Amino acid sequence: xxxxxxxxxxxxxxxxxxxxxxxxxxxxxxxxxxxxxxxxxxxxxxxxxxxxxxxxxxxxxxxxxxxxxxxxxxxxxxxxxxxxxxxxxxxxxxxxxxxxxxxxxxxxxxxxxxxxxxxxxxxxxxxxxxxxxxxxxxxxxxxxxxxxxxxxxxxxxxxxxxxxxxxxxxxxxxxxxxxxxxxxxxxxxxxxxxxxxxxxxxxxxxxxxxxxxxxxxxxxxxxxxxxxxxxxxxxxxxxxxxxxxxxxxxxxxxxxxxxxxxxxxxxxxxxxxxxxxxxxxxxxxxxxxxxxxxxxxxxxxxxxxxxxxxxxxxxxxxxxxxxxxxx
Amino acid sequence: xxxxxxxxxxxxxxxxxxxxxxxxxxxxxxxxxxxxxxxxxxxxxxxxxxxxxxxxxxxxxxxxxxxxxxxxxxxxxxxxxx
Numbered sequence: 001x002x003x004x005x006x007x008x009x010x011x012x013x014x015x016x017x018x019x020x021x022x023x024x025x026x027x028x029x030x031x032x033x034x035x036x037x038x039x040x041x042x043x044x045x046x047x048x049x050x051x052x053x054x055x056x057x058x059x060x061x062x063x064x065x066x067x068x069x070x071x072x073x074x075x076x077x078x079x080x081x082x083x084x085x086x087x088x089x090x091x092x093x094x095x096x097x098x099x100x101x102x103x104x105x106x107x108x109x110x111x112x113x114x115x116x117x118x119x120x121x122x123x124x125x126x127x128x129x130x131x132x133x134x135x136x137x138x139x140x141x142x143x144x145x146x147x148x149x150x151x152x153x154x155x156x157x158x159x160x161x162x163x164x165x166x167x168x169x170x171x172x173x174x175x176x177x178x179x180x181x182x183x184x185x186x187x188x189x190x191x192x193x194x195x196x197x198x199x200x201x202x203x204x205x206x207x208x209x210x211x212x213x214x215x216x217x218x219x220x221x222x223x224x225x226x227x228x229x230x231x232x233x234x235x236x237x238x239x240x241x242x243x244x245x246x247x248x249x250x251x252x253x254x255x256x257x258x259x260x261x262x263x264x265x266x267x268x269x270x271x272x273x274x275x276x277x278x279x280x281x282x283x284x285x286x287x288x289x290x291x292x293x294x295x296x297x298x299x300x301x302x303x304x305x306x307x308x309x310x311x312x313x314x315x316x317x318x319x320x321x322x323x324x325x326x327x
Numbered sequence: 328x329x330x331x332x333x334x335x336x337x338x339x340x341x342x343x344x345x346x347x348x349x350x351x352x353x354x355x356x357x358x359x360x361x362x363x364x365x366x367x368x369x370x371x372x373x374x375x376x377x378x379x380x381x382x383x384x385x386x387x388x389x390x391x392x393x394x395x396x397x398x399x400x401x402x403x404x405x406x407x408x409x
Contacts (some may be wrong), residue, residue, distance in 0.1 A: 138388040139368050157385070160369040300390075308364040 004274055004287035006266065009225045013233035016226075017056060020218050024057035027191075027216050034191040034215070036062035038184050040177055041092075042248060043080030046219060048240045049230050050195040052088060053218050056234075060089040064184055067094040068177045070101055072251045083237050093184070097176045104176070110169035113162040117144050124149035126251040129158065129166065134262045134301035135294060147252055170249050174210025191215035197224045199268055203302065204309020205260050212312060223269040262301045263288065271298050330379070330407075331400035337374055338396060342367060353396040368393050375399070381406045 002008075028034055036058055039051040054063045065088075067081045078094065085092035101107060114121045121127070127146040134140045142158040144166075158166075178192075185192045194214025196206055201220040206212035219227055224245075231241045245265060246254055261268045267288040274284040281295035288295070331353065339345050342362055357363040363371065371393060372383050381403070392402040 133385060133388055137390075138385065139365055139390060139393070141369070141385055141388055160366070160373050163369075304358075304365055307361065308366060 004270055004279060004283055006225060006270070008273055008277075009223050009229075009269060011226055011229075013226075013230055016222075017053060017230065017234065020053050021057040024054060024216065024218055028058065032191040032215050034185075034189055036064065036188060036190040037193050037216075038064045038066065038181050038188070038190045039193040039195065040066045040068055040181050041081045041084060042067075043077040043084070043240065043243060044245060044248070045224075045227055045231055045240065045243050046197050046200075047195040048080075048084050048236055048243075049227050049234065050193050050218055051084070051090065052231075052234045052236060054193055055088050055090060061091075062190075063088075063090045064188060064190060065090045065092040066177075066181060066184060067092060068097050068180055069094070070096065070098040070173055071107065073248055074246070074253075077248055080237075080239050080243060084240050087237050095180060097173070097180065100176050101172055104172055106169050106172035106176075110166050113165035113169065114144065114146070116162045117156060117158050118146040118154065120148065121146060128250040128252040128254040129163070130155075130254075131260065134304070135297055137293065137297035137300065140301070140304075145252060171207045171210055173249060174207035174212075178210055178213050185215075193218065194220070196220050197227045198222055199224050199261065199265060199272060202272060203261065203305045204312045206312065208312045223273060224265045225269045262298050271295070272302060275299055275302055330403050331396060333378065334375075334399050334403070335396045337378075338362075338371070341370070341374075351396070353400075355396070356394050357396075358390055358394055363393075371399070375403065379403055379407060 024037070028037060037054045039047060039054055041047045041051050051063060051065055065081075065085050067078055067085070069078050082092070082094075111121065114127055118125075118127065125146060125148055127144055130143050130145055131140045132143060142163045143155050144158045145153060145155045147153045181192045184190070192213070192215045194211065194217040196211070196217060197219055198221055200206055201217065219230075222230065228241070244255070255264075263271065270287050271284055274287070281299055282292050284298070285292045285295040288298075290298070335348065335351065335353065336346070338357070339348065339351060343350055351362070355362070358368075368388075372388070375381060376383060387402070391398060393399055
């Protein structure tokens with residue numbers, strides 16, 4: 001059996017870019033019957049590659065980019081998104097969804113739940129949610145990390161009820177963004193592009209009817225390593241290619257692996273690839289620098305997240321058959 | 328035994344929307360059978376902490392402790408030796 005390393009993820013990037021572009025043309029024309037594509041760009045690697053592939057497929061004049069910051073977005077995200085939009089020559093509109101989120105209660109519901117765990121929490125504080133347990137073979141539990149205005153950081157476990165309320169409130173961000181994307185898509189008679197990579201799609205790291213909603217998802221089959229490779233292959237600006245994945249959702253800077261994935265993405269890619277190709281935990285362990293029980297725990301964590309997030313992929317389930325509408 | 332009945336009643340009502348004790352055996356793998364996912368385990372832990380006056384530590388959050396009604400009852404028994 002061959003050794004597992006990053007080379008297992010090597011693909012012919014030019015051929016794959018052309019194949020995806022051809023599929024995007026076909027899907028937009030034949031399946032969606034729309035005249036172009038809307039892509040919300042965050043300055044992160046996934047939306048940058050997705051919008052670039054949309055431009056390769058349809059041309060810049062048929063791609064509409066949206067930059068949708070809110071109060072907790074990093075300023076650098078919008079800067080990178082603007083650099084990319086200029087690089088691609090697409091039409092771009094920036095709309096700050098912060099006031100909409102305020103009006104709908106996003107920040108109020110969120111802060112109320114945070115205060116149950118961190119009593120002094122208020123203006124000037126920052127926080128993030130982190131998970132722990134999965135890599136140790138345990139059931140994941142959530143912790144909240146809060147930074148007071150004086151810089152002091154505290155971490156404590158987060159009960160399920162406030163955790164669910166914080167997530168529900170912050171999910172407004174992805175859902176309001178999607179509402180804006182569909183407004184412009186309807187206005188222009190365009191389709192909406194969803195931008196998950198394979199890790200996010202497989203592990204359910206998206207908001208149902210938020211960023212999980214789309215008409216087409218052109219890179220959902222690509223591992224994150226391949227998405228970074230594609231960004232370089234497509235010649236995207238260096239600041240975009242070097243972007244570090246963050247959730248850009250919480251006020252305290254947060255890596256995706258802190259919040260959701262068991263490992264940093266290069267190792268997660270290899271673990272997911274190895275599981276998908278029937279490789280044993282003993283084969284995976286040396287490839288990602290862990291012992292065999294830890295590799296087994298990572299496999300279990302991947303399977304558990306698939307099970308827990310299965311409902312996120314489900315279309316609305318009918319209680320009776322409507323056979324005329326099977327697509 | 329009383330603990331086991333309380334836990335089983337909670338699982339039946341909260342996750343399966345039934346009070347039919349035959350819907351679930353005491354040894355059924357709750358995770359393996361897809362009855363409870365990881366969010367459900369956290370909900371179960373909240374119930375156990377509130378109802379039995381215990382605190383479940385991070386180290387005790389293992390699938391083995393929560394994988395069946397029997398296992399959960401045994402875990403509570405160990406946490407409450409009296």
